[in-house]
Structures are given as structure tokens and as C-alpha cells.
Amino acid sequence: MKSNLEAFELFKGTLPKEVSLIAVSKTNPADVIKELYDAGHRDFGENKVQEVCEKYEHLPKDIQWHFIGHLQRNKVKYIAPFVALIHSVDSERLLVEINKRGEQNDRIIPCLLQLHIAREEHKFGLDQEELSIIIDKVRSGDFPYVRVKGLMGMASNTNDVKKIKVEFQGLKKLYDHYRRSYNDGETTFNTLSMGMTGDYQIAIEAGSNMLRIGSLIFGSRQ
Numbered sequence: 301m302k303s304n305l306e307a308f309e310l311f312k313g314t315l316p317k318e319v320s321l322i323a324v325s326k327t328n329p330a331d332v333i334k335e336l337y338d339a340g341h342r343d344f345g346e347n348k349v350q351e352v353c354e355k356y357e358h359l360p361k362d363i364q365w366h367f368i369g370h371l372q373r374n375k376v377k378y379i380a381p382f383v384a385l386i387h388s389v390d391s392e393r394l395l396v397e398i399n400k401r402g403e404q405n406d407r408i409i410p411c412l413l414q415l416h417i418a419r420e421e422h423k424f425g426l427d428q429e430e431l432s433i434i435i436d437k438v439r440s441g442d443f444p445y446v447r448v449k450g451l452m453g454m455a456s457n458t459n460d461v462k463k464i465k466v467e468f469q470g471l472k473k474l475y476d477h478y479r480r481s482y483n484d485g486e487t488t489f490n491t492l493s494m495g496m497t498g499d500y501q502i503a504i505e506a507g508s509n510m511l512r513i514g515s516l517i518f519g520s521r522q
């Protein structure tokens with residue numbers, strides 16, 4: 301059987317250079333993360349506030365913790381001091397709270413706006429109109445302690461490759477639209493987080509530049 305590290309390095313070797321890889325370590329213990337850390341990897345993804353806080357406590361402080369799960373407003377305060385990127389901003393009220401906690405911690409918190417691209421599935425994510433309203437407010441300076449770095453989306457959980465492709469391509473189109481109009485000199489809006497173990501190839505073809513990969517590296521979760 302391949303070790304996690306072997307699986308990780310084999311997989312990483314197949315990726316185009318411009319695609320970054322978040323190792324989704326949720327449910328895996330600290331020593332499993334440490335193995336990848338010791339081999340030089342720094343970006344890990346978690347979807348539970350309590351779990352990421354415990355791992356942050358016990359693991360090296362230069363790990364970049366990506367928060368990828370649904371985030372409740374009353375829990376933002378726990379991750380605000382250290383989180384590297386929140387992928388899952390799915391409401392304006394959540395962004396207001398992140399901005400407030402950023403100010404309290406005297407740091408600008410990097411975020412992605414999560415789009416609801418799988419129409420019949422998944423509860424969370426913004427629609428296009430909500431996205432447009434939020435981006436306008438971000439641009440007019442309403443959220444000085446937040447940096448919107450790009451977009452995130454999860455495709456339908458299906459074997460229908462065509463359907464997944466359409467969903468990812470739709471997200472890429474939105475991303476390109478905002479990337480063109482957003483960047484006034486600075487290229488801070490540069491991240492498109494899409495693709496997991498089951499659909500990463502389709503995501504890369506559609507233009508993803510950040511993958512969130514769990515089971516392919518760590519094996520299937522219980």
C-alpha cells in the first residue's frame with residue numbers, strides 16, 4: 301500500500317505548475333499532517349472550526365490553514381487570528397463578521413466567495429446577484445479587513461462528466477469576468493478554488509488554479 305506521502309507526491313507530480321494543491325486533512329490526526337509537513341508541504345484544508353483550532357495549537361505555526369467548510373458567524377472569532385484563506389464565504393453577513401474579527405486581530409483576512417454552482421445540490425453558496433452586490437461593496441471599501449482573492453465552488457456529486465463540466469465552466473466564466481474588472485493594477489483577485497478527488501481533472505481543464513484534495517491523498521474517510 302502507498303503511504304500518504306507517496307500518494308501525495310505522486311499526485312502533485314502530475315499537476316500543472318500553476319495549480320496549487322490544498323491537502324484536505326479533515327478527520328486525519330496531527331501526525332499524518334506532520335508527515336507531509338516534514339516533506340515541505342504547507343497548505344492544509346479543514347472544514348470544522350474546533351478541529352482546525354486544535355491542529356493549529358499542536359502543529360508548526362507556519363502551516364497555512366485553509367478553511368473550506370460552512371462557517372457559522374459565531375465561530376469566525378476562533379479562526380480569525382490565524383486562518384490563511386477562508387474558501388467558503390457564502391453570505392454578506394458572514395463577510396461583515398470576518399471583517400469585524402479581522403479588525404480586532406489587526407489583520408486582513410484572505411477570503412474566497414463561494415458560488416452555488418450545483419443547482420440541485422449543496423445548501424451553501426452565493427448566487428450571481430448576491431456575488432455582484434458583495435463585490436461592489438468590497439470595491440467601495442466596505443470591508444477593509446477582508447481581501448477577496450477569488451471564487452470557490454463545488455460541482456454536483458455525480459458521474460455525469462458533462463454536467464460537472466458545465467458547472468465548472470460557468471464558475472470559470474464568472475471568475476474571468478471579475479478578474480478582468482477587479483484588478484486595478486494589483487493582481488490580488490487571482491484564485492479559483494475548484495476540484496476535489498472525484499472531479500479535479502475536469503476542474504483543471506475548466507481552468508481551476510487551486511484544488512482541494514482529501515481522499516486521494518489520505519484514503520477514504522469514515
Ligand SMILES: *Cc1c(COP(=O)(O)O)cnc(C)c1O
Pocket residue numbers: 324326347368369454496497498512513514515516
Ligand atoms: C472534504 C472536502 C474536500 C475534499 O474532498 P475529497 O473528495 O476527499 O478530495 C474538498 N472541498 C470541500 C469543501 C470538502 O469539504
